[in-house]
Every structure is written in structure tokens, then in C-alpha cells.
Amino acid sequence: MTESRPRKSEQALATLRAWRAWRSKHRMPLEEALKNPGAWRLYKEMLQHNGTAKADVNSYEEWLEVTKCTQRWVEWKRAHPKPLREVLADPEGWALFYAMKQEKGVTVPPTYEEWLQHQDQRRSMAYEAWVQWRRQHPGPLTEVLADPEGWALYKAKRASQDTKLPETHEEWCRDPSTIKAMAMEAWTTWRRAHPGALRKVLADPAGYQLYKHMLESSGKQADPTYEEWKERRTNSSWQAWRREHPGPLVRVLADPCGWRLYRCDLEQQQQKTGGKEKLPESYEEWLQLPQQQRNAGKKDKQLSGSSESESKRGTMATNKNRTTGNGPQKGKQQSAAMDAWLSWLGRQHSTDLNELLQNPEGWELYRAAMSKPRRPLPETYDGFRALEAASKAWSAWREEHHGSPVNVLKDPEGWKLYSALMHARGVQIPATYAEWLQMPEQRVIVAATEWVRWREQRLQQPFMQLLSAEEEGWKLFRAFVEAIGTHLPATFKEWEPGAAESLAGAQAAWRSSARWGAPRRIEVFALRRALAEVRGEEFPATYEEWLRTPSSRLRSSQTNSWKLWRRRHPGPLAEVLKDPEGWELYVKKLQSSGSHVPASYDEWMDSPQRRRQEATMNWALWRRKNRGPMLEVLQDPEGWKLYSAMKQAISGSSCEQFEEWQNSIGARKKALREWLAWKKLHPGPRYTILSDPLGWRLYRAAFAGHKTIPETYAEYIQSRQPTIEWLAWRRQHPGPLLSVLAEDGGWTLYKDHMLATGKSVPQDFEEWAESHRTATSNGNSRRGKRTVSPREEAIGAQQVTVQ
Numbered sequence: 001m002t003e004s005r006p007r008k009s010e011q012a013l014a015t016l017r018a019w020r021a022w023r024s025k026h027r028m029p030l031e032e033a034l035k036n037p038g039a040w041r042l043y044k045e046m047l048q049h050n051g052t053a054k055a056d057v058n059s060y061e062e063w064l065e066v067t068k069c070t071q072r073w074v075e076w077k078r079a080h081p082k083p084l085r086e087v088l089a090d091p092e093g094w095a096l097f098y099a100m101k102q103e104k105g106v107t108v109p110p111t112y113e114e115w116l117q118h119q120d121q122r123r124s125m126a127y128e129a130w131v132q133w134r135r136q137h138p139g140p141l142t143e144v145l146a147d148p149e150g151w152a153l154y155k156a157k158r159a160s161q162d163t164k165l166p167e168t169h170e171e172w173c174r175d176p177s178t179i180k181a182m183a184m185e186a187w188t189t190w191r192r193a194h195p196g197a198l199r200k201v202l203a204d205p206a207g208y209q210l211y212k213h214m215l216e217s218s219g220k221q222a223d224p225t226y227e228e229w230k231e232r233r234t235n236s237s238w239q240a241w242r243r244e245h246p247g248p249l250v251r252v253l254a255d256p257c258g259w260r261l262y263r264c265d266l267e268q269q270q271q272k273t274g275g276k277e278k279l280p281e282s283y284e285e286w287l288q289l290p291q292q293q294r295n296a297g298k299k300d301k302q303l304s305g306s307s308e309s310e311s312k313r314g315t316m317a318t319n320k321n322r323t324t325g326n327g328p329q330k331g332k333q334q335s336a337a338m339d340a341w342l343s344w345l346g347r348q349h350s351t352d353l354n355e356l357l358q359n360p361e362g363w364e365l366y367r368a369a370m371s372k373p374r375r376p377l378p379e380t381y382d383g384f385r386a387l388e389a390a391s392k393a394w395s396a397w398r399e400e401h402h403g404s405p406v407n408v409l410k411d412p413e414g415w416k417l418y419s420a421l422m423h424a425r426g427v428q429i430p431a432t433y434a435e436w437l438q439m440p441e442q443r444v445i446v447a448a449t450e451w452v453r454w455r456e457q458r459l460q461q462p463f464m465q466l467l468s469a470e471e472e473g474w475k476l477f478r479a480f481v482e483a484i485g486t487h488l489p490a491t492f493k494e495w496e497p498g499a500a501e502s503l504a505g506a507q508a509a510w511r512s513s514a515r516w517g518a519p520r521r522i523e524v525f526a527l528r529r530a531l532a533e534v535r536g537e538e539f540p541a542t543y544e545e546w547l548r549t550p551s552s553r554l555r556s557s558q559t560n561s562w563k564l565w566r567r568r569h570p571g572p573l574a575e576v577l578k579d580p581e582g583w584e585l586y587v588k589k590l591q592s593s594g595s596h597v598p599a600s601y602d603e604w605m606d607s608p609q610r611r612r613q614e615a616t617m618n619w620a621l622w623r624r625k626n627r628g629p630m631l632e633v634l635q636d637p638e639g640w641k642l643y644s645a646m647k648q649a650i651s652g653s654s655c656e657q658f659e660e661w662q663n664s665i666g667a668r669k670k671a672l673r674e675w676l677a678w679k680k681l682h683p684g685p686r687y688t689i690l691s692d693p694l695g696w697r698l699y700r701a702a703f704a705g706h707k708t709i710p711e712t713y714a715e716y717i718q719s720r721q722p723t724i725e726w727l728a729w730r731r732q733h734p735g736p737l738l739s740v741l742a743e744d745g746g747w748t749l750y751k752d753h754m755l756a757t758g759k760s761v762p763q764d765f766e767e768w769a770e771s772h773r774t775a776t777s778n779g780n781s782r783r784g785k786r787t788v789s790p791r792e793e794a795i796g797a798q799q800v801t802v803q
Helices: 004-025 037-049 060-066 068-079 091-104 112-116 119-136 148-160 169-174 176-193 205-217 226-234 238-244 256-273 283-287 290-299 315-323 328-346 353-357 360-370 381-399 412-425 433-437 440-456 463-469 471-483 492-511 521-535 543-548 551-557 561-568 580-593 601-605 608-625 637-651 658-662 665-681 693-703 713-731 746-756 765-777 790-795
Strands: none
Touching: 004 037, 060 068, 068 091, 112 119, 119 148, 119 713, 119 746, 169 176, 176 205, 205 226, 226 238, 238 256, 256 283, 328 360, 353 360, 360 381, 381 412, 433 440, 440 471, 440 521, 463 471, 463 492, 463 521, 471 492, 471 521, 492 521, 521 543, 561 580, 601 608, 608 637, 658 665, 665 693, 693 713, 713 746
């Protein structure tokens, strides 16, 4: 006996799952689906094992006979998609509704007028009257209810939910629960308009006042000011404290408060993982752990990010400098130097880096650990401080004086600061700017600057035409290219036929050359602009414009010459490819993508690939002008013709007529995919995003064949109001459903929501709670399962899906 109930529950669950699996693959009216013998067998077994089968129903014909009133009502209701109270005002609708209830054995009043006086209907009418008035009067609830009409409607709505309110609006405003709810609403509204981390948005005085009022109205203690709240929050956890104290771990943990929070966090992590390692008792003991010192070295590569200019370099420059050293041996030496520096640092009691670096031993260890290849730190700490001062002075001046170094260093002040910086680095340079220009190392940047200056004075003339007409321009350009290591012919006419290949080779050779330093930006600009002009690609006209252009836009503008040519030659592909230049670029594009390359233009015109491309392009152009669900736009004969031609060119088989396609599984899947793609781009509650006209059309196209959907969004949102009200209440009352529904107002809202969605629930909460406990004890919970459609539920499976 102890095993019979679980076995019965398992059988009921198995038959229910089998029926739902079959039903999910065969979406059609229930009476049509049950004509299938296999479907009828699954449906009958499901009803028998769930205790809802009728004894005198053994065949599909008998089932039709005992459910004919229900079927008539469902068909009539489908033809009248309006709220139930409106359609039942029609005598024919009421007669069908009454017959359906009698057939099910449900007691209802004999007349429509008596049915309207039922408590559920009075509650629904009071609710709808209040919602309609509230939409016309937005604003805080306490303010709008000062209107006597609004107060009367709100009071009637709450009375229909068996909730007693004070007699007057003033008494209601003074009620603690009202104050709490209004404070929560004000804070929630403000918070939605100010997204971001709480610690950041509460810096706004208005926001903190609302937050404080919300806590106090809930009976919680709040800090008087934002500063006190932030300090308490920061000192409450290691993560919050660390966020407010950036810097190397070895330095910030010297603060007793930081060490206390850090050790508490380690203890919590150890409790979660079940570790048995002994934790250090003090900061000094922690410093002696080699593993912690190595972690500090990895995370904090530069221990004074605000005082040394070297720490401002990114990881890319660091990695590049490392690779220019002496290979693995150099890396081992650097790692050993870092370990020696961290070991010495851990033995010191002071946490002031400036004080520690004044120690000769400390400076030697720090210098060995932090020096870059080919740019070591000065031999003394005083020299290092002088280098820092010179770097800051030069950087501040350079921020106000943009351009090539050849131009800006003409300024005596700039030359003075640059000379001081070079001498602080230990680099010997000439005493004057004129002598510096004559250095072999400056040959490339001088040639690039002269060529760019000359070219920017003649921006209106094409590049190749300018070089052929101006001998001076050719000499400057040739001097620049030869300065970077590529020999050019003596005359422009000799160079012109292979100009693009010559510049591409110059760029490749320059990149792979053994130059120890990175090229200057003006040198890069001069070569890249020349190469882009030869290829006919888009590129910034001036050096200053190039500096302001994001690198991502520069890369995208140079990726494909075919795209640029095609953009300048609009029209059908078959027409523009008659141009030999276009055909050559198109062939290169096919070769780069690994596609089949036709031998000639005529062969391409006769290929299936061309027909597919043409049909696809024609359909895409038409579709771009005709937005909306596919099921709607394809009703246009022109659109259907283009779509059919595209499908035929791709698959090679003829397409059916639109009427056949409209009712096919493929069309329904297409509509569903369109809706899901649109919904992914418009996150949010469904009743909010469907206010978009396009979204509403896509939603109707996707689901109109599966369930009854109102014609307009206004009707839809009106029918969804009980669900919206229930979800809002549920968000404020988390916990098990059985517990929260026992609270005031919860059961009424839940019941209205279930009825509005076409699901049947008992009139009394105790009756529902008993069935809920029974279903839970039997393991027949509905969590994670597909909901039965309203039609099936109305016809005879109401008790199968126990709430």
C-alpha cells in the first residue's frame, strides 16, 4: 500500500508528459487533433490516470457528444475576441456560456444580470474602473487620490478585494503602511532613472534622501548622511574597502583596518572551500610568505603608479620591450631581480616608497627589478627624481603643442624641456635644434615632415597627378621613401606602373626592419596615406585629422577595395561588373574568400551562383522597403513573387502558393523567429515593449495561430491588467506561493490573474491551498512544464493541471 500512491503519481505524470509531447508537435484545434487514433489513445490514458475521465466516454465520437456545448462556446468565443463581460451581454453568447457551464457541472446564475452581481464580477468592474481612471491621472498615488473621484474608485477597488481602508484620504495618507509603500515607490522611480552602482548614485543628495526615507519608513535604521553610510559600507567588507583603496596589495594591507577585513575575507573563503591551511595572524607574518610576495609582484608590476613615469606604459609596450632582451635568460634575471626586491621590501617596516628608495640598497634592488631593456633607470635615486620632474614638465608642455617633433621643437622652450629630458635619461644629443636635425637618426622624420607639409598645401590635387606634374613633390616623396630603406627610380614615369606594389613592399620591409625604436607617428601617416591614395582607398586628408580618427575606423576603411569601388558604383551587380576594373576587384574578392572564380564575365552571367545572388539581392532590396512580419508583407503579390524566385534559385525546386505557405510549419517558425529576434533587441516586460507598433504586429503574427490575441494593443493591455497587478504585487512579496497568498490581497490578485489568463481556480483560498498541498506531496508540481492551452483546459482537462 505504501508504494501504490507513488506509482500512480508516476503513471499520471508519464501519461501527461506523453500527451504534452505529442501536442507540442501537432498544434491544431483539439477536436481535429483527437481524430488521430494515437492522439485519442494518449489523451484518454492521460485523463484516466489523472482521475478526470468520464465513465461513459470510450470513443472519440462519444467524447464529441458530451463536449458539444463546450465546442460551440469555444468557437463562438474565438469569433468574438473581447473581454468576457462584454461578449456575454449578447444573449447568444450567454446561452452558449451557460450551456457550457451546465455541461461541466459548474453552477452559475441563470441570467446574465445575476451573474454580473457575483462578487468576482463586481471586483473586476471596480478594478477596471480604477485602472481606467488611473491611466488618465498619472503621478504619485498620494497626490492623485486627493481627487474625491479617484479616492472613491480606489476605495471601491480595495473594498472589492476585502481590504478595509480609512474613511478619508487624509487618514489613509497618515497610515504607516501607506507611508512605507509611497516611500518605496518614490525610491524605486528615482532609482530606475539613475542606473549604476549604488555607492555612486547615492552621492546625489536627492537620491540619498529618498533612500533614507525608504529605510526609515520600513522600520530600519539609516545613516544620517551619505558620507557616514559610505564609510560604514566601506568598512563592512574587504571588497568594498579594496575598491576605495586602490594600489599594490603589499601597501594597502599596512592599514590595520584593511588587514582586518582582508583576513576576515580569507577566513570566509576557507570555510566555504573547507581548507585547513593556517592563516597568518598579522600583516608582518603575511609579508614573510613568498607566495603572497610573488602574487603582489604579478598584480602590481609598478609599486608607485602615480609617481613614476615608467608605470604609465601599457602591457603591450612592456611585452615588446621584454622580447627585445636576451631571451629566456633575460626573463629569468628580471624575475630574480623582482623576487629580490620584494623580499627586501617585505623585511622593511615602513610603507613609504619614497623613504625606502632613498636607501642605497633599496634603490639598487628597485632599479634592477624595474628597469626596461635599452632604457635603464638612473644610477641614483636623485637622478630618478630629476628624470621624473623632467618627464612631467615635457609631458605637460607637449599636451599643449601637438604635431611632429620637427615642428614643435623649433620653439626654444620646447627644445629646452626636451634636452633636459634626454639628459636626465642619459641620452646625449646636440646642444642646438639645428644640429639635432642633422643627426642620422632624424633623417626619416625630417623627410616625412617635409613631404607631409608640402602635400597638405595641395590637398585638392590627386596624388598621382600631383607627383607627375610637380618635380619638387616627386623629389620630396622619393627622399622620404628612400629614407625608410626602399630605393625608387629617378623619375616618376618609371615608378608609376608599379606604384602600388612598390609602396606595399616598402611598408612590409619597413615593418620587418631591425630598427630598435618604434617609428614616429608622422612617418606612419606619410607612408599609409600614400599607399591609400595609390589604391584609391579612403584615408584622412591631414595629419591632425588622422590623429583624431579612431584606429578601428581606419582599419575598416582599408579592409576591402571591392567594397569601396562598389559603393562608388551603385546599381545591379550584372551591370556594374561589365566595367573591367570592377570585374578584376570582384575576382580578387572571390579569391580571398575561397569561393569559386569564373573564368570570364560571360561564364559568371550563366552560373547558378549569379542567379542566386540576383534573386537574393532583388528580394533584399524589396524587403528593406517593406518592413513588418513576413506573413503580412508576403500578401503583396510582388513580394511573394520575389520571395518565391529567391527560394527557387537557392533550393532548385518550385515554391508553393502563398495560401499553402501561409499555413505551413515553416511560415509559423519564420514568424516565431522574427518575433524572438525583435524581442532580443528590445528587452523588458512584454506588456511594455508591445506598445511598439512593429513589435505588436510581429507578436500577433507569431502567436495568432496558437491562441486568441486581441486585434489592438489597447485591448491586449486591458486584458493583461490583472496579470500586471499580480506580478507587481508578487515582486514585493517574495517567498513560497502558498505562504504569500495567505497575506491580505494576495489571493484576490492571484485569482484575478489566473482567470484573466483563462485558467480555472477555486473560489476559496482554503480549497486551492488543499489541492496545492496534495499536488506537492504527490510530486505533481507544474514548475518547469508546459501550460495546457485554454482550449484544452476548457474542454475537459481542467483538473489535470493542478495549481
